Amino acid sequence: METDRESASYLSLRAEPYSEQAKALTSSVSHATWALGDSKRANPSKLHTDATGAFIGDLLACHAQSPTKSLYRPMMASSFTGERIGYRVFKRLVEGAQSAGFVSVAVGTGGGSEIGVATRFRAEATLISLASECGIKPEELDAHFRPIARPARIAHPLLLRGSSRYVGSKKRQGRNIPIDYEKPRAAELAKQVNDLNSFFADIQIEPAGDHLAFQRIFNEGDSPSFDWNKGGRLYSMGDSYQVRKSVDRAKMKLSGEPVIEIDIHASFLTILHALLEKPLDPTSHDPYQHPSIPRRILKWWVVMTLGHNRFHRAWSADMKADYHERTGGKLGKDYPIKDVREEALKLFPLLKDWETCSTRWGDLQFIESCAVVDTVHYLAMEHGIPALPVHDSIIVPYSKKEVATSVLRTMFKKHVGVEPTLSVK
Structure with a gap:
């Protein structure tokens, strides 16, 4: 299972077929996946075909990377709001592509937006083979698929x-x-x-x-x-x-x-101090400077605190992972959050009342x-x-x-x- 952006890429659905070969591949996959649905129409809708081209473009791009990556995408209907490809259209396409053997799908947990819980997709050999038959080589993808033009306006700004x-x-x-x-x-x-x-x-x-x-x-x-x-x-x-x-x-x-x-x-610190009429010292160019706690650690604590309504009892999983990746150490052991909080409140005494502050x-x-x-x-x-x-x-x-x-x-x-x-x- 992919757990970070180095091993998976976001399924953006922004590609469109550009070459005749890419259009032929899109048409073939579009018809095959449409036929597996319950529509009474013989031919796929334009929305279905557009979604197919976008999906194929992303799948092939990830397959061409070394090492090969998978794609991730939250499958909540709300995550498609304002997007070019709608939830229902994409859901139907995925079901058809899975049934046709074009793609493998690892269903996410909870529909979240993090890679570790979002649904993941990989191109199957059937799709790769069909792309090859259409004359599409992995090293020449840019000649076959391109990003869609940026819109001058969107329906849901x-x-x-x-x-x-x-x-x-x-x-x-x-x-x-x-x-x-x-x-x-x-x-x-x-x-x-x-x-x-x-x-x-x-x-x-x-x-x-x-x-x-x-x-x-x-x-x-x-x-x-x-x-x-x-x-x-x-x-x-x-x-x-x-x-x-x-x-x-x-x-x-x-x-x-x-x-x-x-x-x-x-x-955020500057804004909060200004709202409470206790501005930060303008001569201090780095309010996070501390003699024993690294700037990054102190900033993490402030960011966590101002993003919540109370003081945290433990570091977030993302911060622990980031710290371990950078140093090889354990954040909670090297910098216990209780100790960091104590030092942070000395630097920013205004935050002592954060849990009852009317500003959120x-x-x-x-x-x-x-x-x-x-x-x-x-x-x-x-x-x-x-x-x-x-x-x-x-x-x-x-x-x-x-x-x-x-x-x-x-x-x-x-x-x-x-x-x-x-x-x-």
């Missing part, structure tokens, strides 16, 4: 979720809530997102498949106090640049130019998102500068570093009330 909840130590995502785009606030927010989608549709982004479209995700839509003011981060849909490591993002290009990433230091993670994320989204929108609309958001940072062409830094600083101060500490990497 906003996604609204209910409150998340914890089941044991695992956080469960809230249900999707329908959105009425006729209401003024929703229409305004949706327009801003599709303004960006329209702008980025024509921007050259390398690697080409690292961005499709933006969607802004709001949380706690079932809360009595909700007024489009919880969460609100801008997400690049699918397996995008946002999930790449920073060293990989640094290799990207925008409009043919190398990029730099401008980061807001201690964003959704509030902090919303304020941060407003600063970042307004920055990205202003740079695009007023300066024609592409800026890709990564939650608390933006990626811009190197030559636009100065103007982008200035706009981000201005927008952060507008929404937070204090200037941020920014760094360029």
